Amino acid sequence: MNEKQTYSKDVVVELKNGLHLSPSVQIVQTAQGFRAKLAIHKGDRVVDGKSMLDLMTLAAEHGTRLRLEATGDDAQAALDAIGALFDRNFVIDGVSADRVLVD
Amino acid sequence: MEIRRGIAVSPGVAIGPALVFGSEGFRIPQKLVAVDIVESEIHRFHGALAASVKEIGLHEELASARLGKQYGAIFAAHRQLAQDPKLSGEIELLIRENFYTPEYASSKVLRQHARTLQGLGDRYFAERANDLFDLEKRILRHLLGERREELTQLTSPVIVLAHNLTPSETANLDKQFVLGFSTEVGGKSSHTAILAGALGLPAVVGVGSFLSDVSGGDTIIIDGHDGLVIIDPDEDTLQRYKVAQFRQSSTAIRLKSLGPLKAETRDGVEVKLFGNIEFPSEVEHCVQCGAAGIGLYRTEFLYLEGGLEPTEEQHYEAYTRVLRNFPGCPVVIRTLDLGAEKFPQSMQQVIEASPNPTLGLRSLRLTLQNLPMFKKQLRAILRAAAVGDVRVMFPLVSTLLELRQAKWILADVGEDLQEEGIEHNPRLKVGMMVEVPSAAILAEEFSREVDFFSIGTNDLIQYTLAVDRANPAVSHLYSSADPSVCRLIRLVVSAAARQNVSVSVCGQMSSDPLFTALLVGMGLRELSVSPNAILEVKQAIRSMTIGQAKEIASRSEMFDVARDLESYLRGELSKFSPELVD
Structure with a gap:
């Protein structure tokens, strides 16, 4: 497998309050489980998907289109895992991340 | 020059450079590093x-x-x-x-x-x-x-200024380099204040926000007598305080020589002087001053320190440490005396806070409702009593039923230890604080069921006069010299004498030499005082005769207003021990 292989995927933030703390934690924790680098593009801005500081200051609101870009030997798996978070809209244990941390 | 007024909690004058600790607002002390x-x-x-x-x-x-x-x-x-x-x-x-x-x-x-x-x-x-x-x-x-x-690692003398100091921070202050301290918060009966007195460090607490007006290194005067913090004093003020400081240190040196001497009147009547302590480490000071033992060992710090309920071993370890440091001398351990509101957050779930704390669930009432916690402490006390002359004292007893219940639980705990084959002393002496007016009024009845009384004047005054002395709007009503308080003390002393029960006075009244003659004259032969007051009180005792004391006590009965009694006592003290009058 090519170590420099890059995979990418476009996602849309469906969360009512945007990519806030709880979903950001899920992204960071998931991304840290892979060796691959994860870049998240929002327009011209690129942030590190493993950095909580970056994700917090990215301020991706509801409806924002993001491009996920994974690079490295387990890039495809990393991308699938992160993509899955967006697909199920960050629901954990049947509770939407939107339900909490809203206030 | 700027003068800030706070609450004087430990007398004396300290002059030195400021060491400022960040407040809760986190003032950042320094921007650059070397x-x-x-x-x-x-x-x-x-x-x-x-x-x-x-x-x-x-x-x-x-x-x-x-x-x-x-x-x-x-x-x-x-x-x-x-x-x-x-x-x-x-x-x-x-x-x-x-x-x-x-x-x-x-x-x-x-x-x-x-x-x-x-x-x-x-x-x-x-x-x-x-x-x-x-x-x-x-x-x-x-x-x-x-x-x-770094408070424990100072290399030059400083005055410590902080938003707050915890009791353990205060206890750890290096006396060699800390000249005095002042905090923005805190009150007269805070544990930090009590400890400052024990350490003999001039201290002023409850000054309000002032840290932002001080830079590290500014000259500071702590006037622990009038409760003043003087920032960057002018030359006149500085000189005035230097003179006061000199006078204070020469008195201190003279008092120090009293350490090995007995606390007896000029005509040879001995008054046993005990120390009030909060921490085992304070014992040393009491020993140096020639105390006859520990008349009040407050155990609250064990509960406040870690934020968790102490284990039986932690209790036991603290108690036996005191015994080791004071071999052969009696140590009166007071069971937990805290209000529900004083409990650390982490323990709040076991305690239900009450809306009127001073009259609510506190002290013995609280422990009687939290038996596992109470029993843990009693076990440790009974075990420590096998090692040395430990006595147990119940605080805030208001009714005989409460006292009986507490004694019954003590006996129960003793039986448990017996069954478990653990060494303990089931015959330790059992006493109570007399600090609720009901207990003073029924002293006769109570005296039949205890081995000793200790009159806790702080609470007794508060409950008798219905005044919270931490409240500046009413604190003028609070006085140890109030005739009502003196009469209650007489009641307790005579009841105790009839039953041959020993009685002492702890609380701040006994630590003030102003009241020594009065108390001795009323018949008290045991006083338990804060460690830094032992020598002064001893000096007062050594300069009076028992006849003088009795005369003073009898004349004191004629006053119906606290202020008049206080000025009378001041006049008398200045006759036989003028250097103790402030």
Whole structure:
């Protein structure tokens, strides 16, 4: 497998309050489980998907289109895992991340 | 020159350079560091960061377990943030390249990001800035907290100025270098205040916000008599206080020579002087002053220190430490005397707070309703009583039924120990505090069921006059010289004498030489006083005859107003021991 292989995927933030703390934690924790680098593009801005500081200051609101870009030997798996978070809209244990941390 | 008024809690004058500790508002003490300590400062920063991460981890576990994973996620986010190498990298860079202190660098970086979030326009994201401020506070607390440990590693004399000092911080003050201290918060009966008295450090607490007006190194005068903190005094003031300080130290030297001497009147009547302590480490001071034992060992610090209920072994260890330091002398251990509201947050779930704390669930009432906690302490006391002359004392007894219940539980605990084959002394002496007027009025009845009384004047005055002396609007009503209080004391002393029960006075009244003749004249032969007052009270005892004392006590009965009695006593004291009159 090519170590420099890059995979990418476009996602849309469906969360009512945007990519806030709880979903950001899920992204960071998931991304840290892979060796691959994860870049998240929002327009011209690129942030590190493993950095909580970056994700917090990215301020991706509801409806924002993001491009996920994974690079490295387990890039495809990393991308699938992160993509899955967006697909199920960050629901954990049947509770939407939107339900909490809203206030 | 600026003069701030606070509450005087420990007398004396101290003059020296200020050492300012960050307040809860985290005033950052210094912006730049010296080039040669940059690496050690970076190391300090990482230490504080690691401590913050660990602390957040604990909150995370707790929140997840109690409220659910989604709530734990708040802390997970904070933890991720604290662990983000990007963040620590930015802070480290400022320390290394700009020679910023870790405090300043952390604050700068986090605030910068917070501002970015606030500037986004979206209300939700703007609020996330609070998460960054929260982390900033946490890191600063760990950085400044670490700095506080330097209190034990001082190299030159200072006056410590802080928003607050915990009892353990106060206890750890290095007396060689700490000349005195002042805090923004705190009251007369706070544990920090009591401890300052014990250490003999001039102290003023409850000054209100003043730290921002002081820079480290400013000359400070602590006037522990009038409760003043003087910042950057002018030459006249400084001279005046230097004279006072000189006088104070020559009196102290003279008093010191009294240490090995007995506390007896000129005509040879002995008054046993005991020490009131809070911490085992205070015993040494009492020994030096020639105390006959510990008349009041307050055990609250055991509960307040760790924020968790102490184990039986922790109790036992503290008690036997006191016994080891004071071999062969009696030690009166008072069971927990705390109000529900004073309990650390972490223990609040076992205690139900009450809306009227001084009249509510506190002290013995509280322990009688929390038996496992009470029994743990009683077990340790009974065990310690096998090692030395330990006596147990119940605080805030208001009715005979309460006393009987407490004694019954004590016996029960003794039986348990017996069955378990654990060494203990079931025959230890059992006493009570007389600090509720009902107990003083029924002293006759109570005296049949205890081995000793100790009159706790602080609470007795508060409950007799219905006055909270921490409340400046009514504190003028609070006086040890109030005739009602004196009459209650007489009642207790004569009841005790009839039953041949020993009686002492603890509380601040007994520590004030102004009242020594009165108390001795009323018939008291045991006084338990704060360690720093032992020598003064001894001096007062040694300068009077028993006849004088009786005369003073009998004349005192004629006064119907506290103020008049107080000035009479002052006049008498100035006759036989003028140097003790302030």
